[in-house]
Amino acid sequence: MEKLKNLEGLFTEEVEALGYELYHMEYVHEDGMNILRFYIDHEKGIALEDCEKVSRRMSDILDEKDPIAEDYNLEVSSPGIFRTLFTKAHMEKALGEKVMVRTKKPVSGAKKFVGILKEVTDQGLIILKDKEELEVSFENLRSVNIEVDL
Incomplete structure (x- = not known):
């Protein structure tokens, strides 16, 4: 609006x-x-x-x-402990954190996965999942949330 x-x-x-x-x-x-x-x-x-x-x-x-x-x-x-990362600045602040990523199209066979937010680039995110680096473009990104083990 x-x-x-x-x-x-x-x-x-x-x-x-x-x-x-x-x-x-x-x-x-x-x-x-x-x-x-x-x-x-x-x-x-x-x-x-x-x-x-x-x-x-x-x-x-x-x-x-x-x-x-x-x-x-x-x-x-409050954005809460499972906060959504809306902006690039939010994502950069969460580097090294465990995140839940949801995508529009599958990445390495999945549209939803948990990994460590390793890097934020101009094109998207690099997520470390089970020792594999997954690249997720901002265009393919549906949502990113902090993932906390309770």
């Missing part, structure tokens, strides 16, 4: 002014509802109070700027 993209800089500034990182923002339609979702992060983690603080500030901005004509719900949450 173009109006939201135009406000992304303002949202980022306001979230940072509160002491957090705006990890990701999305406007989606789920279960019959429109949802404007902000994922926030902090080196010490995110608690419910953090989400409430950011939600109040984002709500004030959204009321003032009124960028969305239709009804929607505002959600603020």
